[in-house]
Amino acid sequence: MDRTPFLGYMMLTTHVLIGLALATPIVVAAPDLGTAALVGGALGGGFPDADMYTAHRRTLHFPVYFAALSIPAVALAAIVTTPATVALALAVVAAAVHCCMDALGGGLELRPWRGTSERAVYDHYRGRWLPPRRWIRYDGAPEDFVLGLGIGVPLWFLLEGRFELFVLVLLAISAVYAAVRRRLPDLAPVVADVAPDALSPYIPDESDKP
Numbered sequence: 001m002d003r004t005p006f007l008g009y010m011m012l013t014t015h016v017l018i019g020l021a022l023a024t025p026i027v028v029a030a031p032d033l034g035t036a037a038l039v040g041g042a043l044g045g046g047f048p049d050a051d052m053y054t055a056h057r058r059t060l061h062f063p064v065y066f067a068a069l070s071i072p073a074v075a076l077a078a079i080v081t082t083p084a085t086v087a088l089a090l091a092v093v094a095a096a097v098h099c100c101m102d103a104l105g106g107g108l109e110l111r112p113w114r115g116t117s118e119r120a121v122y123d124h125y126r127g128r129w130l131p132p133r134r135w136i137r138y139d140g141a142p143e144d145f146v147l148g149l150g151i152g153v154p155l156w157f158l159l160e161g162r163f164e165l166f167v168l169v170l171l172a173i174s175a176v177y178a179a180v181r182r183r184l185p186d187l188a189p190v191v192a193d194v195a196p197d198a199l200s201p202y203i204p205d206e207s208d209k210p
């Protein structure tokens with residue numbers, strides 16, 4: 001079984017912030033479609049990590065197919081421009097960006113800062129794992145937080161109301177997660193002790209312990 005990390009290579013919150021950022025040209029150019037674009041971007045940015053506790057970065061991660069699908073999705077939104085088609089286009093584009101960016105980070109392992117895994121994200125098209133490039137070494141790394149902050153602060157200035165609040169919540173979660181990230185693997189055996197057996201396949205194993 002794939003060893004399951006706590007989150008993706010990059011924080012889920014960073015992916016959602018990137019999804020929101022992808023929607024900002026529409027927020028500026030066509031404010032009446034802004035909400036649809038932002039909701040689509042946020043959902044699409046986060047969606048692939050819904051496979052976190054199954055076969056992570058494989059079941060819902062389609063770097064090639066999401067990228068290919070974004071062409072007709074964007075074309076449809078351009079031809080038939082409604083809130084639904086705009087949200088769908090943003091969701092597909094944000095999911096494609098998420099899956100491609102996962103390959104730029106660390107590998108799938110309990111302690112990704114060690115850099116021992118050669119599996120970043122699964123390419124269903126070629127039928128193999130893409131290797132990690134480690135531009136961002138692991139989810140919750142300082143560079144991950146800084147990237148999220150670099151995207152989140154301009155978003156916070158640009159957006160209003162609920163979306164402004166949403167950005168602040170995402171940044172707060174990122175800050176807490178980045179602060180405790182390297183301690184999380186040590187909690188895995190504690191969680192395994194108290195969790196019901198039904199959860200055990202989803203708890204990272206400890207075989208990469210020193």
Ligand SMILES: [Zn+2]
Pocket residue numbers: 008009048049057061098099102
């Ligand atoms: Zn991911």
